[in-house]
Amino acid sequence: MIESQNPEIDVQELMARVRAEVERRKAPPPAVPARPLAAPGSPPVAAVSPFRSVGANITAALDRARQKNQVSSRIPAFIHPFFRNQGGFNFQLLHAAELQTRQLEVLRDELANLQQASYGEAADLRAAHADSLNQIKELQAQTAKQVLALNAILKEQQAQADSLDQIRKLQTQTTKQVLALNAILKEQQAQVDSLDQIRKLQAETSEQVSTLSAILKVQQVQHDSTRQQIPALESRLTDLIDRVAPKITSLDADAFYLAFENQFRGTREDIKARQRVYLPYLAKAGAGTADKPILDLGCGRGEWLGLLRESGHTARGVDSNASMISVCRELGLDVVASDVLAYLKSLPDQSQRVITGFHIIEHLPFPVLLELFAHTRRVLQTGGVAIFETPNPLNVLVGSNRFYTDPTHLRPLPLELSKFMAERVGFRSVTILSLHPDVARKKSDALSQEFTDFINAMFFGPQDYAIVAEN
Amino acid sequence: MGGDAIGNDIGGMYRVLESMGFEPVVLCEYNPHRLDQYRVSHSFSAKDLRSYSLIIYHHSQYWEGGARLLEDARAPIVLRFHNITPHRFFRDCSPVSADRCEQGEEMTRQLARLSKPHQWLADSQFNGESLTAAGVSQDRITVVPPFNRIEHYLKQRNQADYGKGTIDILFVGRFAPHKGHLHLLRIIKALQVDFGVQARLLIAGACDQEFNEYHREFVNLTFKLQLNGTVFLYQHIPQPQLDQLFRDSHVYLCMSEHEGFCVPIIEAQAMGLPIVGTMAGAKKDTAGPQQLVSTIPTGPADYSFYASLVYKVFTEQALRSQVVNRGYLNVITRFTDEVVENQFTNSILPMLIHGQ
Numbered sequence: 144m145i146e147s148q149n150p151e152i153d154v155q156e157l158m159a160r161v162r163a164e165v166e167r168r169k170a171p172p173p174a175v176p177a178r179p180l181a182a183p184g185s186p187p188v189a190a191v192s193p194f195r196s197v198g199a200n201i202t203a204a205l206d207r208a209r210q211k212n213q214v215s216s217r218i219p220a221f222i223h224p225f226f227r228n229q230g231g232f233n234f235q236l237l238h239a240a241e242l243q244t245r246q247l248e249v250l251r252d253e254l255a256n257l258q259q260a261s262y263g264e265a266a267d268l269r270a271a272h273a274d275s276l277n278q279i280k281e282l283q284a285q286t287a288k289q290v291l292a293l294n295a296i297l298k299e300q301q302a303q304a305d306s307l308d309q310i311r312k313l314q315t316q317t318t319k320q321v322l323a324l325n326a327i328l329k330e331q332q333a334q335v336d337s338l339d340q341i342r343k344l345q346a347e348t349s350e351q352v353s354t355l356s357a358i359l360k361v362q363q364v365q366h367d368s369t370r371q372q373i374p375a376l377e378s379r380l381t382d383l384i385d386r387v388a389p390k391i392t393s394l395d396a397d398a399f400y401l402a403f404e405n406q407f408r409g410t411r412e413d414i415k416a417r418q419r420v421y422l423p424y425l426a427k428a429g430a431g432t433a434d435k436p437i438l439d440l441g442c443g444r445g446e447w448l449g450l451l452r453e454s455g456h457t458a459r460g461v462d463s464n465a466s467m468i469s470v471c472r473e474l475g476l477d478v479v480a481s482d483v484l485a486y487l488k489s490l491p492d493q494s495q496r497v498i499t500g501f502h503i504i505e506h507l508p509f510p511v512l513l514e515l516f517a518h519t520r521r522v523l524q525t526g527g528v529a530i531f532e533t534p535n536p537l538n539v540l541v542g543s544n545r546f547y548t549d550p551t552h553l554r555p556l557p558l559e560l561s562k563f564m565a566e567r568v569g570f571r572s573v574t575i576l577s578l579h580p581d582v583a584r585k586k587s588d589a590l591s592q593e594f595t596d597f598i599n600a601m602f603f604g605p606q607d608y609a610i611v612a613e614n
Numbered sequence: 615m616g617g618d619a620i621g622n623d624i625g626g627m628y629r630v631l632e633s634m635g636f637e638p639v640v641l642c643e644y645n646p647h648r649l650d651q652y653r654v655s656h657s658f659s660a661k662d663l664r665s666y667s668l669i670i671y672h673h674s675q676y677w678e679g680g681a682r683l684l685e686d687a688r689a690p691i692v693l694r695f696h697n698i699t700p701h702r703f704f705r706d707c708s709p710v711s712a713d714r715c716e717q718g719e720e721m722t723r724q725l726a727r728l729s730k731p732h733q734w735l736a737d738s739q740f741n742g743e744s745l746t747a748a749g750v751s752q753d754r755i756t757v758v759p760p761f762n763r764i765e766h767y768l769k770q771r772n773q774a775d776y777g778k779g780t781i782d783i784l785f786v787g788r789f790a791p792h793k794g795h796l797h798l799l800r801i802i803k804a805l806q807v808d809f810g811v812q813a814r815l816l817i818a819g820a821c822d823q824e825f826n827e828y829h830r831e832f833v834n835l836t837f838k839l840q841l842n843g844t845v846f847l848y849q850h851i852p853q854p855q856l857d858q859l860f861r862d863s864h865v866y867l868c869m870s871e872h873e874g875f876c877v878p879i880i881e882a883q884a885m886g887l888p889i890v891g892t893m894a895g896a897k898k899d900t901a902g903p904q905q906l907v908s909t910i911p912t913g914p915a916d917y918s919f920y921a922s923l924v925y926k927v928f929t930e931q932a933l934r935s936q937v938v939n940r941g942y943l944n945v946i947t948r949f950t951d952e953v954v955e956n957q958f959t960n961s962i963l964p965m966l967i968h969g970q
Contacts, residue, residue, distance in 0.1 A: 152932065157926075158919075161923060166915060168918070311956055315959050323635075
């Protein structure tokens with residue numbers, strides 16, 4: 144509530160007062176009242192008052208006294224006193240004095256009468272004034288009571304109005320909430336309807352899933368049965384190939400590659416000697432037992448498997464080349480004829496301690512290579528090691544020429560790429576071993592040492608590298 | 615909807631309905647102000663009309679299309695009555711306007727006989743009584759003040775210096791015969807003659823072409839009373855300049871002889887400007903209690919009376935303070951957005967539920 148230090152102004156009363164002031168300002172001035180005329184039939188207003196009549200008599204008496212005192216001017220002055228009418232003069236003077244006294248008495252009476260009359264009028268006025276005052280006081284008291292009563296009524300009405308306002312506000316809020324709830328209910332109903340449809344679809348899908356599961360089970364049984372038959376079939380096939388292989392012409396690819404290896408790879412002893420560098424990694428991993436086996440992917444002629452057997456390690460090789468498999472089996476090595484990636488995929492998680500692959504990764508298309516790395520990590524036990532050896536493209540001669548001697552090589556694999564792939568699939572620690580520097584390295588007698596080193600690195604540097612990845 | 619009272623009322627209703635989750639549409643024949651912030655439609659086809667769940671019809675003059683629209687509509691109807699100026703005010707200066715008002719009054723009587731579900735909203739008690747006189751049943755009438763821009767004016771306060779100097783007197787209203795512009799001039803003259811004070815009359819309001827004769831009469835009287843130089847007219851005044859007039863004026867003087875609500879009164883009260891004026895139409899109710907409003911002047915004494923009120927409110931701080939405070943209370947208890955929104959929502963609920 145806005146409070147004011149000033150007393151409340153009754154605006155209606157103020158406007159009434161202003162209007163009255165304006166009317167007074169605008170009204171013409173009042174005319175001077177005329178002398179009141181005598182009413183018809185009433186005695187005429189005396190032209191001469193009693194005071195004047197007595198006064199006239201005194202004057203007349205004094206005039207007569209002067210006459211008595213007068214003497215003819217023909218009589219000499221020294222004898223005037225003998226001819227004045229002293230008695231008459233004295234009589235007239237006394238008469239004048241008497242009249243004067245009477246006049247004074249009349250005046251006194253008149254004054255007393257007037258005084259009395261005025262006292263009476265004043266008393267009447269005071270009495271009337273007192274009556275009016277009493278009436279005004281009574282009216283004031285009544286008005287004050289009425290004002291108090293009206294104030295009380297106004298307060299009550301204001302309180303009622305405030306209550307009504309609050310009720311209206313609550314009503315509006317409630318209505319808004321109801322409308323909002325209705326909207327939410329509608330939305331929820333729509334959602335419930337959608338859920339019902341989803342449940343129906345779910346039920347249908349469950350039925351289909353059950354049907355498919357049954358079909359899958361049947362197929363799984365068939366698949367297992369087929370899988371079980373595969374080794375036997377493989378063996379029979381291998382035997383068949385072994386029997387047939389020598390009869391196959393020189394155009395057979397596997398035989399060709401075996402011959403190529405024999406020509407360009409080096410002797411078995413050379414290779415085994417180079418591969419001894421990896422034995423300490425096996426020892427560190429504790430590999431080579433029945434529960435921590437070693438798997439060689441793309442075992443080829445079996446040099447590594449042979450080295451492992453000689454050093455007392457349990458190992459198996461896998462290769463898709465029938466000729467290579469045949470050679471290995473003739474050597475009594477444990478080998479499986481299979482596509483390398485397919486075999487790796489068939490192995491359980493963490494079933495091998497060491498997986499190796501010598502000069503295989505440069506043969507594989509990139510997507511297959513990525514899969515190979517991924518499954519290698521999956522199959523390796525924690526603490527196991529993967530070793531992949533491949534030609535080093537940092538050696539310019541290797542990267543630009545010798546790499547392509549093998550027609551089955553796809554592309555050189557830079558060290559950084561191989562390392563990145565191994566790390567990408569999740570190997571914990573990846574090390575690069577630079578291996579097999581060319582024996583044709585130059586000496587620095589003819590050229591500066593620095594240039595010699597450069598040339599040696601570029602042309603006669605390590606021809607291979609291996610990534611050693613720890614799981 | 616270009617900032618006039620009816621436009622603000624429509625805008626306010628639109629905003630409230632949208633906040634309640636409805637999608638209101640302003641349906642009109644013309645869109646001269648390019649109201650981009652509202653959905654506007656000019657389609658009055660029966661098919662489109664049937665798509666609405668509630669129709670709020672703003673009735674302030676005769677509109678033949680409006681009568682047809684209400685016939686074709688299927689939804690419940692809320693009729694918002696903004697009052698129609700009695701045609702007698704326009705008969706002398708613009709017979710065309712007078713005829714239009716007369717037709718509007720007849721249309722009100724026709725709408726009173728509407729048989730479809732409907733409710734009347736009157737801007738004021740005075741408007742409500744006008745509807746009753748036109749034949750509308752009282753139980754169909756609800757008094758809801760119009761949406762307004764009080765919140766804008768409440769943020770500002772009058773800053774004029776009172777007590778001495780020239781009195782700046784403000785009136786906001788278009789030039790039309792019932793707005794009492796001639797009374798304003800006579801009051802300014804009475805101030806000069808009765809109190810020897812100088813006053814400036816500031817009038818913000820446009821003049822429609824149909825009332826050119828009334829405007830001429832006003833100008834002639836200005837010169838006759840030797841008030842040229844004290845009267846300032848502002849047509850199509852931008853809002854910031856209008857705000858400045860409110861801030862700088864001493865008194866808001868409103869001598870109109872007919873008003874359905876009189877929005878400028880509450881705008882002046884919101885700004886803290888004391889009000890002096892006639893109580894014609896709805897103005898006494900709009901201004902609230904304890905305000906300086908009285909009868910329409912008929913002679914020199916009345917003009918002196920109003921001049922006296924202006925002079926008193928200019929010079930007497932206690933009176934001015936009381937009038938301004940009462941005016942402010944009047945606005946914040948009866949005409950703020952919250953109050954009007956509540957009353958509007960409550961009043962249309964029966965029709966809304968009917969339309970659902």
